[in-house]
Amino acid sequence: MKGIISQKLARRIILNSLLLDDRARIRAGKGGVARAVEHLGYVQIDTISVIERAHHHVLWTRIPGYRPEHLHQAHARERTVFEYWGHAASYLPMKDYRFYLPMMKSFHDPRNSWYRGWGERYGNYLEPVLKRIREEGPLAARDFEHRAGRKGPWWDWKPAKAALEMLFWRGELMIRERRGFERVYDLSERVLPAGTDTRVPGDNELGRFIVQRALGALGVAGEREIRDYIRIGERRIVAAAIAEMTASGEIVKLAVEGQEGTVHALPAVLEAGTRLRLRQPSVRFLSPFDNMAIDRRRLKERFGFDYAFECYVPKHKRNHGYFVLPILFGENLVGRLDPKADRLNRTLVIRSLSIELAFIGLDSLVSGLGRALGEFARFNGCAKVVLERIQPERTAAELRGAMAKECRDVHVVGR
DSSP states (O other): OOEEEOHHHHHHHHHHHTTOSSOOOOOSTTHHHHHHHHHHSOEEOOOOOSSSOHHHHHHHHHSTTOOHHHHHIIIIISOSEEEEESSSEEEEEGGGGGGGHHHHHHTTOTTSHHIIIIIHHHGGGHHHHHHHHHHHOOEEGGGGSOOTTOOSGGGOHHHHHHHHHHHHHTTSEEEEEEETTEEEEEEHHHHSOTTOOOOOOOHHHHHHHHHHHHHHHHSSBOHHHHHHHSOOSOHHHHHHHHHHHHHHTSSEEEEETTOOSOEEEOHHHHHHHHTOOOOOOOEEEOOTTSTTTSOHHHHHHHHOOOOOOOTTSOGGGOSSOSSOEEEEETTEEEEEEEEEEETTTTEEEEEEEEEOOOOSOHHHHHHHHHHHHHHHHHHTTOSEEEEOOEESTHHHHHHHHHHHHHOTTSEEEEO
16 A cells, blocks of 8 residues: 545546646647547547537536537547447547457457347348448448338348447447437548557556556546446456556555545656645536546545436436536535526526535635536527526525626526
8 A cells, every 4th residue: 555645635636637627738629629538538428418418518628619510520530539439439539449449359259248139130231231331431320221112131221220330339330420410430441540550459458558548537546447437348457457557656556535445546647636736616517427427436435426317217206307417616516407408599497506515615606607607508509598496595696696797698587
């Protein structure tokens, strides 16, 4: 055991590593996308669009002046990021491509449980779908819909879409771009930039990659957190890499005061973290799929914040709301926000906002909330904010006043 660090220092290192403390040197606008994705290791993609989708939200939270077209350019034009499975469906740094090859190869194995499901049902469609793309160029799933006068199994949309996904999992196809949110598939050799490293890593190299990527983004993390950050290596591979890197001094083993278990950190990250000082706190609304928030157990252990994503819970069983965002204020998670973007009426509806952590500096928090809500409304293409329910109630009038002061181009009303 190298030593013990305080919870305050652990949180400070975590937030700095996750680019959430205003210290990150991320270029504004489109130039920041590749840098942010590379540092974080992955940015998760999600389909839910009650507000701007998760991948855009995660990047907007960290990149000044970010717009959704910046990600499209990095993906479809500059090829600095690609889509595949990281923590889940994710945008990943193109420079990491080779470390996903073992997972791709696993989908070629007929012993794989996946093969006994999808493979047995749709395996016969792989070559016809691949042949069409090879001959016709990039295609989306809709290009395989049934058309009058066209016959053959590859014109049946459902198995064709399954085949596209299987070929994508196997690495034979990549996502060339998204049109809106629709994937466009192409042969991998036509998508990969020239000179892309395609050497397949062994277990040792893969394990070390997972540890370095996780600790570079998380700052301070236990073995489970490391293993769960990018899910491309078996437990034994990650455990062996942690043991080897600890023995060599490439990572250090620590305890966090008042928390169970051991954690690990990169020495340079730990050293830099000890020099970090408290800064003027700002407010951020975190996506449920943010790299900070996706591990609910980690949030509770490291930040004392009990968070559940209730989108898929029946309405009558929800405690906080449909698409609740944790509210980060400085180094603390202080509450929850349940927003909905009414795009037709350009209105951001705040169905509930609750402040749960009692602390000194409420005025600063309210001012920061006012500013953050105005920025969040603009990010979601809204010109008006409707505040439906605020807890505690005594902050409601103060918050409306703060928004009127901080966000004069956004109209604020209550219900």
